[in-house]
Amino acid sequence: MRIIGMDIHRVFAEAVVLEDGEVKRLGRIGMTRDHLESFARTLLPTDHVVVEATSNATAVTEIIAPHVERVVVANPLQVHLIAKAKIKTDAIDARVLAKLYAAGFLPEVWIPDAATLARRRQVTRRTQLVRQRVRLKSIVQSILHANLIAQCPHADLFGGKGRSWLRAQYLPDDEQEAVDRHVEEYDRLSEALKGVERDIARAALTDPNVTRLMTIPGVDMVVAVGLMAAIGRIDRFDRPDKLVAYIGLNPSVHQSGVGPAYHGRITKRGRSNARHLLVEAAWQTVRSPGPLHAFYERIRGKRGNHIAAVAVARKLAVIMWHLLTKGEDYGLVRPSLHAKKIRDLELRAGHPPRRGQKGGTYNYNIPQRRRDERNQALQAEGVYRRMTTGWRRTGPDSKPTDATNEERL
Known part of the structure; x- marks a missing residue:
């Protein structure tokens, strides 16, 4: 099996081939469709091609993929031998990509459909x-x-x-x-x-995952579609904490030897646009009654507004993982509010208005119906407050209690 390493730039790409432990330079390839297709035709069906994630890596992958066995996109933030190299040339970068892939140490990036x-x-x-x-x-x-x-x-x-x-x-x-x-x-x-x-x-109207995410208060079409665009397939994440880390809402951890682990600020690695959308949705979500509002108030009393909003955004990511994985709607959905969101989505899609007709959003115009749904959310918020009263963080510097660790919320 041959491994082709390509260091991609805007105008050209430097390519090398690793075969039987020996690296040979293939030269530079122009970054146009004609040049890339000519280069792809010289490759073997059993070749594996490794490229670094850039703005034009997707187009390069689409051209080369039909001619080889596999195309791998490397995560440039985690390829430290390239990012922190003292001697750095295009040929060396392409060689490092090929050798890391051959050794099984290349951090890959998911190629979306x-x-x-x-x-x-x-x-x-x-x-x-x-x-x-x-x-x-x-x-x-x-x-x-x-x-x-x-x-x-x-x-x-x-x-x-x-x-x-x-x-x-x-x-x-x-x-x-x-x-x-x-x-x-x-x-x-x-x-x-x-x-x-x-x-x-x-x-979005034809995607049940988008409408399912919109059952969460504070999540509208923009947030739901933006998150689904960033996530792609939810089965890529077998645990909710992996989705949280993919968005960059997981805390940084520093630990060495037998010393304790210190948790710092969020890593802010991964899909920054999805992280911004979740934080914006968190600010809207905490304006509505419910357990998330109580959670925000509890964290805000200890850490302040902004940290509390980020904590709610992380909580939203966990909730979304469960909704998408299990195929269920949010348990505390407000039906009339969700119907209004769907109707607004239909109007944005160009559906004709139905003035004078009682559609799905009719209940939203009834004040008593809105009050009833709000009261149900207030009851759930009260249950959460009673459940979390007296909770304390457990750890090496605190006395253990029978309460659930706050990090497991």
């Missing part, structure tokens, strides 16, 4: 459009600030009332033209955002 890749691209497009719109708002705010104009009294500067207020402000001609251009660009990006969200919503 075509559907997951498409979903990730759509989520990335949406994120880029949202960031561009936020940037335009910041530019307009800076123009107003530079001209000593007070803060807009309305919540949304680019909303109906905000724009009326903006048009009434005096600005120099060149500044007014700049504001008009930014508002026009904002509207163009908003239309593009609606188109991207429409495509995402249409795909």
Whole structure:
């Protein structure tokens, strides 16, 4: 079996072959489809190809995979012989990749399927459009600030009332033209955002995992789709703590010899976009009554707001693993609220409105029904508070108790 190591760059890739313990340089390959296909045709069906994870590694994998037995994508953060090498060249990097794979010490990256890749691209497009719109708002705010104009009294500067207020402000001609251009660009990006969200919503409606995650209070379409795009197949994680580590919400651990283990901040390794989505969802989740709200209040009293929100985000990751693995909805789902989320998802997907008809969201418009669902969540929150009263952390510096360790919540 031959092992082909490729160190990928934007313009070219350096390739070496490891065969019978001997490494030979294959030279540089241009990073175009024609050059890669020509190179792939020179490989053997029994070859194993190793590449480092880069922004264009997926495209390289798709071209080479049909011509060889296997293509492996290496995790660059864990290939320390490359990342921390004192003598570093493209040929050496490609040789290290091939030798590590031959020795069985190469940390691999999961290669997502075509559907997951498409979903990730759509989520990335949406994120880029949202960031561009936020940037335009910041530019307009800076123009107003530079001209000593007070803060807009309305919540949304680019909303109906905000724009009326903006048009009434005096600005120099060149500044007014700049504001008009930014508002026009904002509207163009908003239309593009609606188109991207429409495509995402249409795909989400046919995915039971997305609608299942939306049964959790605080989790909407954006969070559910973003997490499913990052996770891919849930069967890749046989335990919830592996999913937590994949998202980067697990605490860092330092331990040596016979000394105790010290737990620090979260590692922040893995899918950063999924981690940000979970933290945003945590802030929304704790606004609703339920055990997660009580958990947040308990951690906040000890560690503060931000650490408590991250702890809730980790808890959400564990809950999501169980929901996706077992194929069940969230046990404390609020039916009318979930029906409203699904209806909003349908409207984003372009479904026609049904004005005057009693659909699935009709119960959400009944105040008594909403109060009943809220009271059920309050009862569950009360049960959690009574259960956790008097809990103490166990460890080498604390007296053991019969209570469950707080880390097992």
